[in-house]
Amino acid sequence: MTEFSKLFITIGIIFIVIGVISAAFGKLPGDFSFKKGNVTFYFPLMTSIVVSIVLSLLFYVFGKIR
Template structure:
């Protein structure tokens, strides 16, 4: 198995984990939603921060034990 295929497997597992966490948590308290008439703007700032921290930790651990 090449390094490239291992990377795709790890990324697939990460996307599954992030998707599951997002489905369980739904909207976090720091996410912004603006509604005006029939237009809705949703900016998931807190969700983005949480996902960024989780990915940073996972990639750090992946590189440390590689």
Template structure:
């Protein structure tokens, strides 16, 4: 039962780091963005891949310590 609070703290730290990264980096090269008239489409494909890799590594490391 003591593992759950630690896991929640780690998840919170991960979200804070992702938020800071997103704030400072913003749009990565490779993200798709179209603007035509008053319509704008933005799909952060590279950002999504980077976040996925980082989260996978973090959860892999957490799994090693269980």
């Protein structure tokens, strides 16, 4: 396996873990949704922050390993 294929496998696993966590916990307390008529606007602020922190930590760890 090349480094490139290992990177794609790792990214895929990260997305699967994020999907499972998101499905398990649903909407986080900092996520906003506004509904007016038949228009709904959803802004996942807290989810974005959590995903950003997790990805930053993972990339930091993988950077230190190399």
